[in-house]
Amino acid sequence: MTNTAYPDSYYAASANRTPLRPVLEGEAETDVCVVGAGYTGLSTALFLLEHGFKVTVLEAVKVGFGASGRNGGQIVNSYSRDIDAVENSVSIEKAKLIGEMAFEGGRIIRDRVARYGIQCDLKDGGVFAAFTPKQMNHLQAQQRLWERYGYEHLELLDGDAIRHVVACDNYIGGMLDKQGGHIHPLNLALGEAEAIESLGGVIYEHSPATRIERGANPIVHTPQGRVKAKFLVVAGNAYLGNLLPELAAKSMPCGTQVITTEPLSEEMARNLLPQDYCVEDCNYLLDYYRLSADKRLIYGGGVVYGARDPANIEAIIRPKMLKTFPQLKDVKIEYAWTGNFLLTLSRLPQVGRLGENIYYSQGCSGHGVTYTHVAGKVLAEALRGQAERFDAFASLPHYPFPGGQALSVPFSALGAWYYSLRDRLGI
Structure with missing residues (x-):
């Protein structure tokens, strides 16, 4: 296997063999187009395929290229802010749902590893x-x-x-x-991608989404092709860029x-x-x-x-x-x-829908290995018409950074300095 598209990491050097995947050329049509082949996109695609959807995944570089293939590889329950922060942000009923999901991601990972025989050093x-x-x-x-x-x-x-x-x-x-x-995080992503393909899903690599046409049947454009879908799931997280400006403004x-x-x-x-x-x-x-x-x-x-x-x-x-x-x-x-x-400013994930058919999840805030797998299940449930858990996550507030994107970096660094100083002083 050649991993030249990945950063020079231990994970890339020790990755399992994986097939070469095509670049999208021309037109394709699908039930659901997923933008991003990290954990959120892979998890969503796999759950949808298990329930009979036709799914196409677009990846800008290679499967697991972003945080999913570079992280610390730790299965840590709950969220970047814990359930008590959730309880202070939403209704009792929605907090109960989100709290119960805080421990589901690890179970999903273990199920995937066992069901599809994924070799990821669990x-x-x-x-x-x-x-x-x-x-x-x-x-x-x-x-x-x-x-x-x-x-x-x-x-x-x-x-x-x-x-x-x-x-x-x-x-x-x-x-x-x-x-x-x-786990070996890149091998988990590669194993999930192969599970997707075993169920008939299609993954295009080196096929970045460059533009989205919104409408009754959204169309995702890439440099050499386009995908027309009934639904779109946007799962680019930190590597999404400005594809959807309203998401970039709040992260x-x-x-x-x-x-x-x-x-x-x-x-x-x-x-x-x-x-x-x-x-x-x-x-x-x-x-x-x-x-x-x-x-x-x-x-x-x-x-x-x-x-x-x-x-x-x-x-x-x-x-x-x-x-x-x-x-x-x-x-x-x-x-x-x-x-x-x-x-995100709250350090809680942002989940929602743009219009009637564009769904998204983003902003794991450094706590994504387990959450992303839950997010995939929740997004798939919503597309199947079971939106109770999706609505619970969507009710979490999505705050813009003070001063907009220009001041988000210095304000966040100042806040981190304050808390790290408290850590050093033990207060």
């Missing part, structure tokens, strides 16, 4: 690691909140217990989510950085993360890490507002890794890359 178990008593109090409150919605898979960890999970003395405790976990692309070490010895890997769980800390600008299947440490963190690519990713992330694991000071970094996610 491992169970994810840990939230706390630096301060305040963060531990937050984890205790989070456990109570999630248990109120029927989720019974959490275990609080004291200082001794977390040191049996991760070889880092910086944490005073944490919480284990037994239904969390981690902002942001970059996050990831590095991957050379393969570690079995002993070193086992000592760092004895249970092979993934870990994220509880800071506002959090760090996250896990082991790959071949025992490399994958470590990510940091946010670049406005999605600029840093000149030296390793210089940003390696000090964070060494603060967590000083025992890796002599280990070589073999891959470093950045990827963009889409931030």
